[in-house]
Amino acid sequence: MSWKENVRRVTPYTPGEQPKNTDVVKLNTNENPYPPAPAVAEALRDIADGYEILRKYPDPDSGLLTNALADYYDVDPDRIFVGVGSDDVLAMAFQTFFDSGKPVLFPDITYSFYRVWCELFRIPYSLIPLNDDFRIDPERFCIPNGGIVIANPNAPTSIALDTASIETIIRSNPESVVIVDEAYIDFGGSSMLPFVNKYDNLLIVQTFSKSRSMAGARIGMAFGQPELISCLKDVKFSFNSYTMSQDVQRTGAASLSDGEYFSETVLRIINTRNAAADRLKSFGFSCPESAANFLFVTHDRLPAKEIFEALRARNIFVRYFAQDRIDNYLRITVGTPEEMEKLYSALSDITK
């Protein structure tokens, strides 16, 4: 008998590689290729000037960041919850809302962390197969369940689901909280945010990691009606009262202050993405229409794994999933036009 018998055994999520070598083209973790808004650097200098304040605990309600989000999105502060990246927000939401013992539903091909959280928190789940074209069939989510999670746009497929279909799912499941994970929504698709006051069982989760270029800061948020947010806060306050550091709250708020920079960089990524889809076709790739900052591609001749390894050998990192149904696909993050040229050059060589 040893302490080891009391240990919770889990199979953790495997994040994309973060190579220490800086001489790589890193198109494997859906990071934004552009820096955060310059106002973030200014905020950091302001924090340095008044660094004494770091001796104090942050506001448990993260009021500064919550209020900045409320202004930016024109949503009441009591409809907003913030956390240490959308992973933190989602983990809290799974613990809070999926406590029925009934299976939670999400697509068989989606963000793989959903399954990891269910296993960690011992939430039963059922995988709902995507259609053959990797689209979500809303009708399949209209069966008894303990909760629903839809990534929109979905990952790694890059495909957006229309709001009418999501409304169908929400309306058919008044007894369940429906989480819509909008990590990539700023690159395409339609946000459910306009419906936040309409449905009392809708929780929308977003992040600063993608469109706001702040993966390194760890900021995520959820929008929902006040009672949902209040339940989420109760669990969060049972976990860690002061999760959002003072500096991150301020850099997050600073990022929201520069709407022009945000729109401009998002548009650049969208343009690069659309050009990439065409260019990749010329090498024999095809992909669904992407509403995200990545492309989900398959080649008409070469196995995805082979291309993945050939790119890696050239110091170009993309994401390959050794998973049923998608093991002949690659997820390629949209980088700068310069990075994409390096990718095209390598692929032209690999596929010739």
Add this chain to the structure above:
Amino acid sequence: MSWKENVRRVTPYTPGEQPKNTDVVKLNTNENPYPPAPAVAEALRDIADGYEILRKYPDPDSGLLTNALADYYDVDPDRIFVGVGSDDVLAMAFQTFFDSGKPVLFPDITYSFYRVWCELFRIPYSLIPLNDDFRIDPERFCIPNGGIVIANPNAPTSIALDTASIETIIRSNPESVVIVDEAYIDFGGSSMLPFVNKYDNLLIVQTFSKSRSMAGARIGMAFGQPELISCLKDVKFSFNSYTMSQDVQRTGAASLSDGEYFSETVLRIINTRNAAADRLKSFGFSCPESAANFLFVTHDRLPAKEIFEALRARNIFVRYFAQDRIDNYLRITVGTPEEMEKLYSALSDITK
């Protein structure tokens, strides 16, 4: 039937008040009255200069901060785990190591979050009464259990437990992980860190929030043998791969670089604390010998709640716990000598 029936209902931890009014003497949350090391401000300026890096996810292993801790404490990096404050580290440790279904043991009077985590994670627990003088009796922890948590020095009692007693507890419980929560250890008492290689069931938890004046940054850490740390990381990676933001890792490492500032400010607090114990006696208070940055006081005549309210009316915040056995005590954080003079002046008036 509604989504509300699927919600996890919890009674969250109540943190000490964080008054928005800055014109208060805030001695209620055990914050450090001195700023972080000046190197922290420099680190923030460096981060501002290279803020572009925030677009990238942080190193999931928080290597920069882990290595800085390894150097500072002369402990192998694979014996170190870091998290978003010691609350995050403790919450992960509870989930990881207390999975047996047997009750976890901790004192009836201790950090009240232990009970909240057990309830959140559905871990059974038994409260082990402190002696009448609020000391921990190690023998009482030598009964069948699913894990043990000892805060040393304990809070809110401020009393340290000797390492020999803690070793007794560790040796008597080879089948349990023993967590020693050393949030206040730098202000007194003896750390179990020298024993980290000796016992395979010992996990030591510390924080940057108290002695390092960085409550606003949210940094906590655990030390233990590599297998313990590895189990903890598996659960953490199942929860949130990238919890430590890039900027916080760097400000934390910067704080460790200035050992002289650290020793000097800790010593100032110890001196102020010892002087405060004497001074408070002159007003009719008594308290156990404190090994922390706070005093746990009771008055020979006036009820604690009355003093708490009278201080609050004078904009001096201390902590009162409406809890069995300690509802005639106050926990008073050690502030600057100037803040303490304001406290003495008020108490002289209140107790006259």
